[in-house]
Amino acid sequence: MGPCMKCGTWCEAVMYELSACFEKLSFFPDTLPVADVGDYLWMEEFCSCDCRAAARPSVLAKHDIPVRYPGSGPVETCARCGAPVDMTAWHLAVYQIDMRIVSDVVLQPTNGTLLAVLCRRCCPAEAGAEVEPAVAAPKEAFTQDV
Numbered sequence: 001m002g003p004c005m006k007c008g009t010w011c012e013a014v015m016y017e018l019s020a021c022f023e024k025l026s027f028f029p030d031t032l033p034v035a036d037v038g039d040y041l042w043m044e045e046f047c048s049c050d051c052r053a054a055a056r057p058s059v060l061a062k063h064d065i066p067v068r069y070p071g072s073g074p075v076e077t078c079a080r081c082g083a084p085v086d087m088t089a090w091h092l093a094v095y096q097i098d099m100r101i102v103s104d105v106v107l108q109p110t111n112g113t114l115l116a117v118l119c120r121r122c123c124p125a126e127a128g129a130e131v132e133p134a135v136a137a138p139k140e141a142f143t144q145d146v
């Protein structure tokens with residue numbers, strides 16, 4: 001589904017992503033929070049865990065994202081400035097996600113780790129936070145797996 005951004009190998013069956021998207025969580029009793037996913041700010045794709053691990057420090061440095069491994073709310077801490085982030089409002093979420101490529105249009109996440117969240121001051125609202133999400137398909141939020 002694309003060349004590895006580290007070594008150029010074409011990714012066909014699995015893809016290892018680093019991505020930042022706008023997200024908003026809804027909390028319900030007795031179940032995992034449900035995430036609405038909005039626009040992606042950026043996404044980098046790799047052929048293997050090794051390529052991603054090798055590239056991760058420079059990718060995150062390029063986007064100025066310190067890794068903090070936040071939980072899934074309802075309130076977490078901005079990775080840049082330390083301000084509280086209301087996870088139930090639109091905010092930027094930076095994920096490391098393993099994707100299984102099912103078809104040209106279907107990608108199935110198999111594993112995910114939330115690396116950081118950014119508050120609205122650190123990630124301006126005009127970058128998509130106030131608009132209706134382009135993709136409104138709810139998914140279960142990833143649980144932390146460190």
Ligand SMILES: [Zn+2]
Pocket residue numbers: 004005006007008009046047048051
């Ligand atoms: Zn690679």
Ligand SMILES: [Zn+2]
Pocket residue numbers: 078079080081082083118119120121122
């Ligand atoms: Zn901040």
